[in-house]
Amino acid sequence: MTGSQHAPRDVVVHPDATVLAEAAAARLLTRLIDLQSHRSPLHVGLTGGTVGIATLRAVAASPVRDAVDWSGVHLWWGDERFVPDGHPDRNETQAREALIDALGEALPASNVHPIPALSDEVPTPEASAALYASALTEAGTPAFDILLLGMGPDGHVASLFPGHQALGAQYSLTVAVHESPKPPPLRVSLTFDAIRAAREVWVVAAGAEKAEAVASALGGASVSVTPAAGALGTERTLWLVDAAATAALSTAEAPAAPKTKDLWTAVDEYFAVLVPEDVALVDTRASAVHAGLPDIAVTPHQGKLLHLIAQAVGARRILEVGTLGGYSTVWLARALPADGSLVTLEISPEHATVATDSLVRAGLGDVASVLVGAAVETLDRLVADGTEPFDLVFIDADKESIPRYLEQTLELTHQGSLVIVDNVVRAGGVLDPHHPDARVQGIRTMVDLLTDNPRYDSTVIQTVGTKGYDGFALLRVL
Numbered sequence: 001m002t003g004s005q006h007a008p009r010d011v012v013v014h015p016d017a018t019v020l021a022e023a024a025a026a027r028l029l030t031r032l033i034d035l036q037s038h039r040s041p042l043h044v045g046l047t048g049g050t051v052g053i054a055t056l057r058a059v060a061a062s063p064v065r066d067a068v069d070w071s072g073v074h075l076w077w078g079d080e081r082f083v084p085d086g087h088p089d090r091n092e093t094q095a096r097e098a099l100i101d102a103l104g105e106a107l108p109a110s111n112v113h114p115i116p117a118l119s120d121e122v123p124t125p126e127a128s129a130a131l132y133a134s135a136l137t138e139a140g141t142p143a144f145d146i147l148l149l150g151m152g153p154d155g156h157v158a159s160l161f162p163g164h165q166a167l168g169a170q171y172s173l174t175v176a177v178h179e180s181p182k183p184p185p186l187r188v189s190l191t192f193d194a195i196r197a198a199r200e201v202w203v204v205a206a207g208a209e210k211a212e213a214v215a216s217a218l219g220g221a222s223v224s225v226t227p228a229a230g231a232l233g234t235e236r237t238l239w240l241v242d243a244a245a246t247a248a249l250s251t252a253e254a255p256a257a258p259k260t261k262d263l264w265t266a267v268d269e270y271f272a273v274l275v276p277e278d279v280a281l282v283d284t285r286a287s288a289v290h291a292g293l294p295d296i297a298v299t300p301h302q303g304k305l306l307h308l309i310a311q312a313v314g315a316r317r318i319l320e321v322g323t324l325g326g327y328s329t330v331w332l333a334r335a336l337p338a339d340g341s342l343v344t345l346e347i348s349p350e351h352a353t354v355a356t357d358s359l360v361r362a363g364l365g366d367v368a369s370v371l372v373g374a375a376v377e378t379l380d381r382l383v384a385d386g387t388e389p390f391d392l393v394f395i396d397a398d399k400e401s402i403p404r405y406l407e408q409t410l411e412l413t414h415q416g417s418l419v420i421v422d423n424v425v426r427a428g429g430v431l432d433p434h435h436p437d438a439r440v441q442g443i444r445t446m447v448d449l450l451t452d453n454p455r456y457d458s459t460v461i462q463t464v465g466t467k468g469y470d471g472f473a474l475l476r477v478l
Ligand SMILES: C[S@@+](CC[C@H](N)C(=O)[O-])C[C@H]1O[C@@H](n2cnc3c(N)ncnc32)[C@H](O)[C@@H]1O
Pocket: 296, 297, 298, 321, 322, 323, 324, 325, 326, 327, 328, 329, 345, 346, 347, 348, 351, 373, 374, 375, 376, 396, 397, 398, 401
């Protein structure tokens, strides 16, 4: 399939689907700007799917979008579900909502070329395919400058499915698809002839469910088995994938992962001399691993930061939400003065037992108490009991509940208390208002709550290190 008229494939791996969509958007904008410096108009083929639409949203949200002369950009689609105009399943409808509406008058309506929808005038996918082929021919395409294609878990691209007869369509730019294995059954798609005439083909794929198909396509499977293997551009074929989608590649096939995380880890290790762990800290970490707890505790650097902050504010009473095996608890509890105390909340009895045992072995059994139960309820109980206010609060549990925790924290702190909320950046996922992850939405709600809040003064610091890219919020109770 890699005939001489097609460029070899480049594969770029991003940490996750959110970063992938953001990076694809940045890449698309930059490429359009570069190409416009030497040719116009440009023809871009769009794709649907979760990452495809997230990419368009990221384009719409980028200030760089205004550097593109959209009057010189024509938008097309690689395939379409054959349903009526405005149907939410149409890639066109989703693209309008994600990007085209946002571009407004910058993108002339005549530059948008949807695949004709089901209507009285266009009653069959054959009629739609013929009209779309004529529009492509009239516009001098299908030499798409950039053709974005999503890939399904079965390896399909556009609406070209494994083993389906539409795969063999020849001498035509488009094909009507009947009995699509993925609903709806009627579709219209570009053919391989049209796809392979594109100058640049960018295949985007995210998620572990795509891993087998990624490995198959990049491993040179036949097009009838994995259609994505046949998606090739004349000048460039670029695979933009997330790490999960590369899981089935053998080490030899696997493209080099980004070096950034290795670098961040190496730098953390270089500075590790400043944060030596003593026997108790090593024992606490090892006990959590031994008990099979997830590897999501703070790093030694982060633990030491908590320790230093607790000392700096002279914390005498510390509250922690999210104990796990007690690793951060040990760092915090050790910053307390002789008459200090720490309360840590944990929903899992198993985690709480591991943590309590470690705290006792670390000689902190009298200083730190682990309260088992859902933190929202435990915090309510602490409020009802008239608990003495805390000077420092570390929130490191379920992100969905952060807004509620912050409200409850106001009942359990005093003016000047400090609150730290961990993992609030989520590799940049917080940028997406439509992000499907409830944890991300919890953080976005936190930001709404903190905006102009008369009781909290706050900032967020992004961090990189052994645990990747994230960040924490630092709040002062007013
Ligand atoms: C990221 S871990 C805490 C890590 C710990 N602070 C450390 O750095 O060593 C989050 C913990 O919060 C607990 N958790 C999750 N939801 C909770 C809830 N609703 N109430 C209390 N604890 C919860 C989890 O069981 C898990 O042990």
